[in-house]
Amino acid sequence: MSFPRTKIISMSNGQNKSNPPHVQNRGRKATQAILDASLELAEQSGLDSVTVEGIADYAGVAKTTIYRRWPNVSSILMDAVLSQVNAAAPIEEQSTLRETFAVSMKLLTKLYAGRNGKILRALIGRAQVEESLREAIETRWVEPRRKLARELLRRGMRRGEIRPDLDTDVVLDLLYGAIYHRLLVPYKNGKLNERFVEVLLDAVFGGITVRPGTS
Amino acid sequence: MSFPRTKIISMSNGQNKSNPPHVQNRGRKATQAILDASLELAEQSGLDSVTVEGIADYAGVAKTTIYRRWPNVSSILMDAVLSQVNAAAPIEEQSTLRETFAVSMKLLTKLYAGRNGKILRALIGRAQVEESLREAIETRWVEPRRKLARELLRRGMRRGEIRPDLDTDVVLDLLYGAIYHRLLVPYKNGKLNERFVEVLLDAVFGGITVRPGTS
DNA sequence: CTCATAACGATACGATGCGTAGCGATGTCG
DNA sequence: CGACATCGCTACGCATCGTATCGTTATGAG
Known part of the structure; x- marks a missing residue:
């Protein structure tokens, strides 16, 4: 049983339970770094100037890694904000x-x-x-x-x-x-x-x- | 007495009275074509996908002509909508x-x-x-x-x-x-x-x- | 009618970001 | 200690931005 190439974690619903079990420590660290970076950048310079490439740089992560999880900047920030708000x-x-x-x-x-x-x-x-x-x-x-x-x-x-x-x-x-x-x-x-x-x-x-x- | 090279018609206030008197028929037609085009395109495909270049094409006007009047798409649509709304x-x-x-x-x-x-x-x-x-x-x-x-x-x-x-x-x-x-x-x-x-x-x-x- | 000039159209430019593809490197789990 | 999922990296074509340059055209004053 294989999982779809492109998996969008959330944005569709609030349930992350059905994530591939293969996503473990390495992946989690990257995910958290992306979420943190998006919040940081959005606060600094406003949502409109937050880019996927900017988040990737700031989080120390490859751009492709971001696109493997989210389709766009909005959905990243949606996840990041809701987890706290x-x-x-x-x-x-x-x-x-x-x-x-x-x-x-x-x-x-x-x-x-x-x-x-x-x-x-x-x-x-x-x-x-x-x-x-x-x-x-x-x-x-x-x-x-x-x-x-x-x-x-x-x-x-x-x-x-x-x-x-x-x-x-x-x-x-x-x-x-x-x-x-x-x-x-x-x-x-x-x-x-x-x-x-x-x-x-x-x-x-x-x-x-x-x-x-x-x- | 000369007018500034870049003149933004409105967006700052609602008064266009102080426009250069030299702007006559040709300019007015272009202005109106731009406003009409912006409304048309915004309705068709949503504000987010309206671009200056798209407006220029649709209005049959040079991109530079648009930038001589407005600083960005938002201000064009602001003028276009307010005149009717x-x-x-x-x-x-x-x-x-x-x-x-x-x-x-x-x-x-x-x-x-x-x-x-x-x-x-x-x-x-x-x-x-x-x-x-x-x-x-x-x-x-x-x-x-x-x-x-x-x-x-x-x-x-x-x-x-x-x-x-x-x-x-x-x-x-x-x-x-x-x-x-x-x-x-x-x-x-x-x-x-x-x-x-x-x-x-x-x-x-x-x-x-x-x-x-x-x- | 003529002509100086303001405004226009067209084109080219570097810069930035998008979203995708390919590939070698690395961690993780059985 | 393999097998493989996932990652980082690089490169790509595309779209749009905003600016600069320059030849062309409309306009109104004399």
Whole structure:
């Protein structure tokens, strides 16, 4: 039984388990060097100027070795970033729904302010013209988080914290959409910080219309 | 009085008035052919595969002629799209605040579903790694619309339609952020249509928390 | 109508990166 | 201690970039 000449580790799904068992220490070291190099170079000079040849030089690896694993730069960085980022902004249930999202959204703003966030933002940008990257972001980044967040919203509905007739995806678009809007669509004074998250939650959970209880 | 050898028409601001008067019919035809070609090619095969040489061929124009006007492909498409798009999704006051944004947001979803919308989306994507493009989008697309929308929100506050203590930018991030979120950050079943706009407005203007008046 | 000149078209150039192919060298596993 | 998968290395054709050069053409002032 032989394995296909060209094997793409991931990008298609998150499972590397079916790798050829022959890939051992030597291969792993090269793989890790490539991932590290891609992050380093992307941070230094921006995703657009990261090239396969640049990564190869920096990682001390042959260009062909890279092409044996990934089809392009985007997929390398996707793997490199996701391995670190998925744990950086978890969604964990707190005492109230509002507190749950307050914590999550503040972690998210911190993530995007950091090293990997800059790269992740660039990847979302490139995903607008690269269909396979768009799919990868959906499958490996957005959907897993959405799935969890939807469930938390439903529990909040059952506890009577929010209206039970709402479309959970619409609520998530409200909360996280505002953050991504500031991140991706530029305008003056569109700061992305913890204060913004608080003001935002006030508006969403307090409602934007005038109501009796509001002094 | 002579003009600089290399003159970039726009991208920096929206004013072409200070063009050399010597640029007349011949030059204008070439300019228009370049703009048309860039749109055509971008729609055909995606922004990423649009090249200066490709535009030159398609427009029947020398490559040098293009470089005399624009520094790169992004700025060509920015000019080409904005000349058509700014009028396609205006923000005009309706009888109520909710109706004002309902109309505006539905026009926006239609815009992004169309030919120029696809390109505009790709430009926003590339703006994540191209600083000058980011500035151009902010100055020539987002800020003018924000300025108008903020004013409309303030008038709605004075009329008592929404809470007067809100940050207008946060409200706009809620409304339009949700749309751009669906547009740019992919997830399953994230359709961008008129129905979404209605459901979204229900959630924002109706509030997401449980309130007495809601059956 | 004539002519100076600004702008254009065409061509050539070095540089860079892509993705592939061929091949000898090396580590790894049975 | 072989057999073989994988690696590093070099070389290749191709596309595009952005610039320079130069002959050609349209245009408007006199």
